[in-house]
Amino acid sequence: MENLIDITTDFGKLYIPQKALVFYATEQICNKEFYIEAFDIGNDGTPLNAKPLSVKESCRLAMLLNSSNKLRHAFLKPKGLLPESVLYINPEEEGFVIWQTRQRNNRLFFKESLGIRSGKANIPALIWKANRNELFLYALNENVKATENTALFHAPFFNIYESGSVCMGNVGIDIAPDIGLEDFIAGWELYFFNSYFSHSIYGYATKTNIVQLWQGLMDKGNKFPNTTLKPNGLIIKDIL
Numbered sequence: 011m012e013n014l015i016d017i018t019t020d021f022g023k024l025y026i027p028q029k030a031l032v033f034y035a036t037e038q039i040c041n042k043e044f045y046i047e048a049f050d051i052g053n054d055g056t057p058l059n060a061k062p063l064s065v066k067e068s069c070r071l072a073m074l075l076n077s078s079n080k081l082r083h084a085f086l087k088p089k090g091l092l093p094e095s096v097l098y099i100n101p102e103e104e105g106f107v108i109w110q111t112r113q114r115n116n117r118l119f120f121k122e123s124l125g126i127r128s129g130k131a132n133i134p135a136l137i138w139k140a141n142r143n144e145l146f147l148y149a150l151n152e153n154v155k156a157t158e159n160t161a162l163f164h165a166p167f168f169n170i171y172e173s174g175s176v177c178m179g180n181v182g183i184d185i186a187p188d189i190g191l192e193d194f195i196a197g198w199e200l201y202f203f204n205s206y207f208s209h210s211i212y213g214y215a216t217k218t219n220i221v222q223l224w225q226g227l228m229d230k231g232n233k234f235p236n237t238t239l240k241p242n243g244l245i246i247k248d249i250l
Contacts (some may be wrong), residue, residue, distance in 0.1 A: 019040045027048065027051040027055065028050070028051055029048055029050065029051065029067075029070075030048070030049040030057050031047070031049075031063070032046070032047045032049065032060075032127055032203075033045075033165055034046070034047070035197075037145075043073070044169060045051075045062075045063065045065045046068075047060045047062060047063070048060070048061055048062070048063045048064070048067060053216035058223055066102065069074055084187075084189075084190070085101060085103065085105070085187060085188060085189065085236050086099055086101045086105060086107060086189070086190070086191045086194060087101070087188045087190050087191060087192070088191040088192065089189065089190060089192055091154075092096065092191075093109070093191070093192065093195070095111060095195070096109045096110060096191070096195075097137075097156060097246065098250055099191070104142070105141065105179070106139060106140060106141040107138075107139070107140060107181075107191065107194060107195065108138065108151075108246075108249065108250070109137075109138050109158050109195055110135065110136065110137055110138070110140045110150075110155070110235055111135065111136045111199070112135050112136065112153055113132065113133065113134055113135050113153045113233075113234065114132070115130055115131065115133075115134060115231075116130065116131065116132075116133050116203060116230070117129065117130050117203065118130070118131055118133075118203065118207065118224075119203075119204070119205065119206045119207065120168075120206065120207050120208075120224070121206050121207065121208040121209075123208070124158075124168070124207065124209075124221060125221065125225070126207075126221060126224045126225050127225075127228050127229065128228075128229070130229055131224065131227040131228050131229070131232075131234075132219040132227065132231070132232065132233055132234045133234055134149045134150060134151070134153075134166065134234045134236055134239065135149065135152065135153045135154075136148065136149055136150070136165060137149070137150060137156060137162060137246065137249075138195075138198065138199070139174075139249055140194070140198045141166070141182060142185040143180070143185075144175060144176075145174055145175070145176040145198055145201070145202065146173070146174040146249070147165040147170060147174055147176050147202070148162040148163065148164070148165055148168070148174050148242065148244070149163040149164065149165045149166060149239050150162070150163065151163055151236040151237075152236070153240050156246055157246065157247065158246050158247040158250075159243055159245050159246070159247065160245060160246045161241060162241070162242055162244040162245060162246065162248075162249070163173075163240060163241050163242060164215045164239065164240045164241075164242050165214050165215065165217070166216045166220065166223065166239060167207060167215065167237065168207035168208060168209055168210050168211075168215075168220070169205075169207055169208060169209065169211065170211065170215060171211050172211075172212040172242075174203065174242070174249075177204065177207060177211060178201065178205065179208070181201055181205050183201060186213040187195065192217040210230050214240075215240065216238045216239065216240060217237070217238045217239070217240055218238045223235075224237060225248060
């Protein structure tokens with residue numbers, strides 16, 4: 011075995027353990043009672059001097075937990091009235107948002123290997139579903155406000171799985187724990203449209219050749235042909 015090298019001197023900031031908390035609970039299933047003991051930590055990492063948590067320590071712990079709770083409740087909080095584009099919000103810590111974008115002209119980026127020129131093109135109405143870590147994308151064949159029974163179509167883009175899950179590749183997704191609703195939506199749209207489309211994952215996402223489709227749309231101002239969209243058998247209600 012090779013000799014170990016001490017790299018702790020390279021750390022920017024060293025944290026030394028000071029306290030350990032042990033939570034005890036009674037055995038009954040209902041109406042459990044809890045008790046907390048605080049241990050000092052010796053120089054060798056051994057727990058020492060067990061004692062009940064002091065009032066001061068309890069208050070500090072409560073403040074830390076309250077701060078975490080505030081961050082959790084700030085997640086996906088709107089600045090005012092809900093944006094018209096938002097269809098559904100699950101504001102839990104691991105929650106998600108579903109929103110809609112209408113037909114529009116958007117800048118798109120393609121890897122050279124696809125043979126498609128990067129530029130601007132008209133895109134169909136889209137349904138977005140995102141949590142902190144993952145984005146799903148679907149298309150609509152009409153430029154109307156979606157309802158629970160609106161049919162979904164495969165998004166006509168590259169880098170998307172058949173399920174609608176978007177492969178973000180090496181894009182660094184950084185969603186703050188207290189991000190508001192509007193910034194959350196804007197952030198995911200930027201992540202998606204500022205990344206490069208590189209490959210088709212599950213085959214053809216459209217009824218026609220997807221490469222030829224985008225070659226014929228880039229920088230030409232043509233309306234996106236919704237007749238090329240492929241239904242995926244889902245409605246909005248299925249993704250709530």
